[in-house]
Amino acid sequence: MGTFRRLKQFYWPYKKYFVMSVVSLVFVTALTVIYPLILGFTVDELILGDRQHLLAVTVAFLVIVMLLKGLFQYLQQYLGELFGIHSVYEIRNELYRKLQVLPFRFYDNARTGDLMSRLAQDVEAFRFFLSMGAAQVLNFVLLTAFGFGVMLYLNVSLALITLAVMPFLAVVVYRFDKRVHPAFLEIRRSLARLTTKVQENVSGMNTVKALSKEDFEIDRFVGLNADYRDNHIKTADIWARFFPAMEFIGNVCVIVLLAYGGWLVVDGQMQPGELLAFFSLIWYIVMPLMHIGFVLNTYSQSKAAGERLLEIMDEPEDIRNIAEPIREVRLAGHVQFENVTHRYPGEDQNALQQVSFDAKPGSTIGIMGATGAGKTSITQLIARFYEPKQGRVLIDGKPVSDYDLKTLRSNIGFVLQEPFLFSASIKANISYGRPDATMEEIIDAAKRADAHEFIQELPDGYDTVLGERGGGLSGGQKQRVSIARALCVNPSILILDDATSAVDMETEVKIQAAMREVMEGRTTFIIAHRISSVKHADEIIVLDQGKVVERGTHEELVRMEHGAYRRIYDIQFQDHELVMQGKAV
Ligand SMILES: Nc1ncnc2c1ncn2[C@@H]1O[C@H](COP(=O)(O)OP(=O)(O)OP(=O)(O)O)[C@@H](O)[C@H]1O
Numbered sequence: 048m049g050t051f052r053r054l055k056q057f058y059w060p061y062k063k064y065f066v067m068s069v070v071s072l073v074f075v076t077a078l079t080v081i082y083p084l085i086l087g088f089t090v091d092e093l094i095l096g097d098r099q100h101l102l103a104v105t106v107a108f109l110v111i112v113m114l115l116k117g118l119f120q121y122l123q124q125y126l127g128e129l130f131g132i133h134s135v136y137e138i139r140n141e142l143y144r145k146l147q148v149l150p151f152r153f154y155d156n157a158r159t160g161d162l163m164s165r166l167a168q169d170v171e172a173f174r175f176f177l178s179m180g181a182a183q184v185l186n187f188v189l190l191t192a193f194g195f196g197v198m199l200y201l202n203v204s205l206a207l208i209t210l211a212v213m214p215f216l217a218v219v220v221y222r223f224d225k226r227v228h229p230a231f232l233e234i235r236r237s238l239a240r241l242t243t244k245v246q247e248n249v250s251g252m253n254t255v256k257a258l259s260k261e262d263f264e265i266d267r268f269v270g271l272n273a274d275y276r277d278n279h280i281k282t283a284d285i286w287a288r289f290f291p292a293m294e295f296i297g298n299v300c301v302i303v304l305l306a307y308g309g310w311l312v313v314d315g316q317m318q319p320g321e322l323l324a325f326f327s328l329i330w331y332i333v334m335p336l337m338h339i340g341f342v343l344n345t346y347s348q349s350k351a352a353g354e355r356l357l358e359i360m361d362e363p364e365d366i367r368n369i370a371e372p373i374r375e376v377r378l379a380g381h382v383q384f385e386n387v388t389h390r391y392p393g394e395d396q397n398a399l400q401q402v403s404f405d406a407k408p409g410s411t412i413g414i415m416g417a418t419g420a421g422k423t424s425i426t427q428l429i430a431r432f433y434e435p436k437q438g439r440v441l442i443d444g445k446p447v448s449d450y451d452l453k454t455l456r457s458n459i460g461f462v463l464q465e466p467f468l469f470s471a472s473i474k475a476n477i478s479y480g481r482p483d484a485t486m487e488e489i490i491d492a493a494k495r496a497d498a499h500e501f502i503q504e505l506p507d508g509y510d511t512v513l514g515e516r517g518g519g520l521s522g523g524q525k526q527r528v529s530i531a532r533a534l535c536v537n538p539s540i541l542i543l544d545d546a547t548s549a550v551d552m553e554t555e556v557k558i559q560a561a562m563r564e565v566m567e568g569r570t571t572f573i574i575a576h577r578i579s580s581v582k583h584a585d586e587i588i589v590l591d592q593g594k595v596v597e598r599g600t601h602e603e604l605v606r607m608e609h610g611a612y613r614r615i616y617d618i619q620f621q622d623h624e625l626v627m628q629g630k631a632v
Pocket of ligand 1: 155391392397398417419422423424425
């Protein structure tokens with residue numbers, strides 16, 4: 048029950064629905080066991096006892112019982128559903144909240160399909176048990192209790208014989224649960240793998256087609272699908288063995304009753320109608336017992352699902368606010384790194400080694416270096432997406448961890464190499480970081496990002512709704528919208544991470560011209576591979592395998608004959624010359 052106890056905070060507030068549903072269920076069960084008694088009465092009193100004049104009253108009584116049972120069944124079902132629906136509404140909200148606060152570390156290893164499957168299928172499986180399964184367990188308990196009560200009233204020895212069979216049924220049920228629970232957990236896992244595969248495939252369809260990997264992808268899917276199928280078959284096998292075993296034990300019970308009860312009637316110790324009522328009651332107990340397998344199924348499924356939900360809820364939120372963080376300040380943008388060493392969780396190499404620099408407010412810092420040199424890692428630490436292993440990252444003289452995360456990040460504007468735009472209007476995309484921005488401010492940000500002109504030419508202008516991931520815009524246009532989005536929050540620190548590498552030279556020159564103006568008064572970090580992007584920076588930092596190997600202005604670095612920057616400069620300058628001479632391939 049650990050899983051259910053730990054998720055109690057979500058369903059317990061709605062216990063009133065559960066209690067009312069259970070009370071309705073008590074009435075349903077009580078009214079159900081009246082049927083066999085009426086059957087016995089009809090045989091013994093109306094037919095054998097010659098009291099046919101009571102027939103009309105008996106029928107009327109039965110109709111009332113049926114109507115009442117219908118009413119209570121409705122209440123039981125509806126209130127049970129309300130209990131489940133409201134509870135998982137809370138669970139879903141909590142999961143989504145948790146996903147928003149989980150650190151980047153979590154997303155480095157998380158798979159979208161798996162998370163989707165948890166938020167959709169696992170939450171649903173949990174709801175199903177709360178709505179239906181829990182009531183069925185109680186239904187079983189109540190029917191057994193009521194049924195036995197009536198049985199004991201009819202005939203004590205016969206009732207005790209029925210009771211003797213119960214431990215055998217319980218053993219079968221217990222063994223079944225032990226085997227079926229892990230099998231269901233495995234089904235859930237393989238379904239999540241399958242969903243992940245489909246999701247990745249759809250997202251990466253361009254790459255799949257460009258590399259003609261359709262057959263390879265189909266093969267991988269078939270493999271995962273086979274795994275899912277086999278897990279289902281394994282569970283179906285466990286499942287199929289269970290029913291005959293249960294039915295066999297139930298039938299043994301019936302045979303014993305038939306023999307012993309028949310003898311009691313023949314011997315005159317029992318009325319035939321009573322034996323008939325007994326037989327109906329037996330099935331009221333044996334049938335739900337046999338279906339306890341189904342109930343255990345929903346229980347096992349929901350427990351497995353609950354465990355997967357708890358896995359997300361238990362994820363540590365390791366980057367969180369300190370007790371009294373600095374809130375709601377406009378930062379000046381003085382960024383300092385003091386001997387910062389950083390290593391990503393689970394990695395055995397440092398991404399940054401003893402990195403130090405001092406970026407004065409309003410200055411521009413260029414960061415260069417080969418792929419994997421640690422350029423992006425620097426910006427991740429400024430925004431406190433990760434915590435450094437050693438050293439200090441300071442903004443305006445205080446460690447970044449002293450600031451409220453929202454305050455810190457709302458002072459930083461990011462423009463990434465592959466901008467992510469939401470499937471919403473352009474207006475909503477630009478004002479995403481500041482939803483209260485006025486239309487004038489949105490247009491102003493777009494103008495400064497050199498995006499206003501092309502947005503105006505779109506059929507619905509700023510109200511144009513984009514497709515998924517900004518579909519409908521070219522790479523350069525998406526980039527300009529994302530620059531407008533970064534400017535809209537009026538950040539004091541601007542980070543351009545390879546922001547112009549995906550656009551053509553002409554667009555780059557245009558964006559750079561626009562950027563020069565918007566960089567005024569903001570501390571700007573430009574990560575780039577092209578010298579032209581960082582040339583005007585106040586300081587350029589050159590990284591190699593996480594270490595700062597050179598620093599200085601463009602002029603200073605170019606003067607270093609054998610320096611890394613000079614080498615890049617020579618290559619790019621040579622390229623430029625070749626282009627000018629028309630020799631480039
Ligand atoms: N989330 C992560 N988890 C584990 N290792 C990472 C992660 N991000 C980066 N790394 C590793 O840290 C090192 C520095 O990566 P970083 O992204 O900072 O390099 P970069 O200079 O920005 O590279 P690029 O020019 O390719 O963007 C690399 O070795 C990389 O493999």
